[in-house]
Every structure is written in C-alpha cells, then in structure tokens.
Amino acid sequence: MLHPFFAEGQTPRIFGHRGYVSAANAERGIAENSRAALAAAVDAGADYVESDCQLTADGEVVLFHDSTLERTLGDARRISTVTHAQLAELMADRGGLITLAEALTELPSIRLNVDMKSPEVATPAGTLVGSLAPDRVLISSFSDRLRLEALAAAEAAGSRPAAGAGQSAIVKILAAVAMRSSALLDRAFAGIDALQVPVKQGPVRVLSPGLLRAAHERGVEVHVWTVNEADQTRELVELGVDGIITDRTDLAVAALRG
Incomplete structure (x- = not known):
C-alpha cells in the first residue's frame, strides 16, 4: 500500500529539485532552496518539492544544500557556525531563508522530499517531520544511517514519513536485481517507499526495466534525478518511472501535463 505521501498529486510525479529557479529569477539572485524557490516550484505545477536540510549554530533546521555558504552566498563559513538570524539576513535578498518547520506549516499544500545533509540534522529534522506533517514528507539521504x-x-515524535533509499540500500537492490533473487529483493526493498536514482552513475547504468519491475512488484515507486530535458522526461515516463526530479519544472510540466 502506498504511503499517504503519494495519496495526492498526479502521476507521473514532478519534483521541483531544490524548488524552482527560472532563468529570470536566477538573474535576480533568487537562490535554490529559498522560500521563493519553493513557492515557484508549486506555482509552476510541481506536485512535490525536493529540498535539503542543514542545522544552524542555534539548532534551527533550515532548507539549504551545502555544508558551507560558499557556493550559494560567497561566504566561506560552515552553516553550522552561523545562527538562524545571521543566515536569514544573508538570504533576505536571495529569495528568503525558510526553515523546515515553516515549509511544513506555512505552505500547507507542499509535499516535501527532504534530504538529510549532515549528521547533526537527522534527529531534529525527523522530530519536526514526525510531529508536524509525516504524511507530507519523504525522508531521504545518501547516507542510510x-x-x-x-x-x-x-516515529518517536508522531508517525512515520515516507522513506527513500540511501546509497548502500541502492547497491543492495541493484545486486539483488542482477542476481534475480526474489528473497534478496524482498529484504533489500523492506522499509522503502521510493527509490530515487540517476539513469546512470558514471559509466554504470542504474535504471533498467528489471529494476522498475522489481520495485513495482513490491509497491515501491521509482523516481529519476536530475532530468532537465523534455524528450528525456517523456522517454523515462514511457519506460515506466513514477516520478521526475528536475531543475526545470516548467519543461517537465509542459512535457507531462500539457
């Protein structure tokens, strides 16, 4: 049975990757994962928004990708060394900082795929999700831990959100697919609601009809990242993927909803 996270929204699902920053908004300085970027993804027609979380020096869970401010704000400091107020000031003209709690309470229509980016953020972020909106969140991370x-x-704070798969879980799933072992596949997919993978990892093909079949037989959705071309979007949907994670929400909506 599908997790309630997937109860609403059309299929195939469109995930705005770190929100949506159009070319015009990028010129204005709007940053990924900002309040403006999340709102823009929803306004452009994304069913879901993929984002990332980090923890500030004073313990606020904020939506931000990198461990440092260098790439986004030109500031060499680590996010763990700045306070929420300091980061909010820096993001004020970049689309606005948004915390995980604010995203879940102030944007009630949003469904978030939240990636745990640092060891210190996992427990506070999970606690917020479980207590505020477990049915509207999918927890993911490259780290299964x-x-x-x-x-x-x-779960300790309220209820279990949907669960993605980390790198080690994906490796186990791919090995089980290659071995065509139903028992191994059952174990590898246990506790996973969505498998989020690239088409290829370097020279290695990750997405395959066998992987899609194994996932779907166990009620697990397959989402592919990061897909920014309309033709590839349509090809992947024809292959059978359940969702597209994209920087170009506008192109994905035109390709799949037009």
Whole structure:
C-alpha cells in the first residue's frame, strides 16, 4: 500500500529539485532552496518539492544544500557556525531563508522530499517531520544511517514519513536485481517507499526495466534525478518511472501535463 505521501498529486510525479529557479529569477539572485524557490516550484505545477536540510549554530533546521555558504552566498563559513538570524539576513535578498518547520506549516499544500545533509540534522529534522506533517514528507539521504536516524526520530515524535533509499540500500537492490533473487529483493526493498536514482552513475547504468519491475512488484515507486530535458522526461515516463526530479519544472510540466 502506498504511503499517504503519494495519496495526492498526479502521476507521473514532478519534483521541483531544490524548488524552482527560472532563468529570470536566477538573474535576480533568487537562490535554490529559498522560500521563493519553493513557492515557484508549486506555482509552476510541481506536485512535490525536493529540498535539503542543514542545522544552524542555534539548532534551527533550515532548507539549504551545502555544508558551507560558499557556493550559494560567497561566504566561506560552515552553516553550522552561523545562527538562524545571521543566515536569514544573508538570504533576505536571495529569495528568503525558510526553515523546515515553516515549509511544513506555512505552505500547507507542499509535499516535501527532504534530504538529510549532515549528521547533526537527522534527529531534529525527523522530530519536526514526525510531529508536524509525516504524511507530507519523504525522508531521504545518501547516507542510510542518517535516513534511518531521521525516520526513527519521526516515529518517536508522531508517525512515520515516507522513506527513500540511501546509497548502500541502492547497491543492495541493484545486486539483488542482477542476481534475480526474489528473497534478496524482498529484504533489500523492506522499509522503502521510493527509490530515487540517476539513469546512470558514471559509466554504470542504474535504471533498467528489471529494476522498475522489481520495485513495482513490491509497491515501491521509482523516481529519476536530475532530468532537465523534455524528450528525456517523456522517454523515462514511457519506460515506466513514477516520478521526475528536475531543475526545470516548467519543461517537465509542459512535457507531462500539457
């Protein structure tokens, strides 16, 4: 049975990757993962928004990708060394800082795919999700340890959100697909609601009909990142993927909803 996270929204699902920053908004200085970027993804027609979380020096869970401010704000400091107020001031003319709690309470229509980006953020982020909106969040991380920590904190605080798969879980799934072992596949997919993968990782093909079939037989959705071309979007949907994670919400909506 699908997790309530997937109860609403059309299929195939469109995830705005770190929100949506159009070319015009990029020229204005709007940053990814900002309040403006999240709102723009929803306004452009995304069913879901993929974002990332970090923890500030004073313990606020904020939506921000990198561990430092260098790429986004030209500031060499680590995000863990600045306060929420300091970061909010820096983001004021970049689309506005938004916390995880604000995204879940002030944007009630939003459904978030939240990636745990640092060890210190997993438990506080999971606690917020479990207490505020577990049905509207999918927890993910490249680290299965962080993903499981966040899920455990969410369950302790209220209820279990949807769960993605980390790198080690994906490796186990791909090995089980290659071995065509139903028992191994059952174990590898246990506790996972969505498998989010690239088409290829370097020279290695990750997405395959066998992977899609194995996931769908176990009620697990497959979402592909990061897809920014309309033709590839349509090809992947024809192959059978359940969702597209994209920087170009506008192109994905035109390709799949037009």
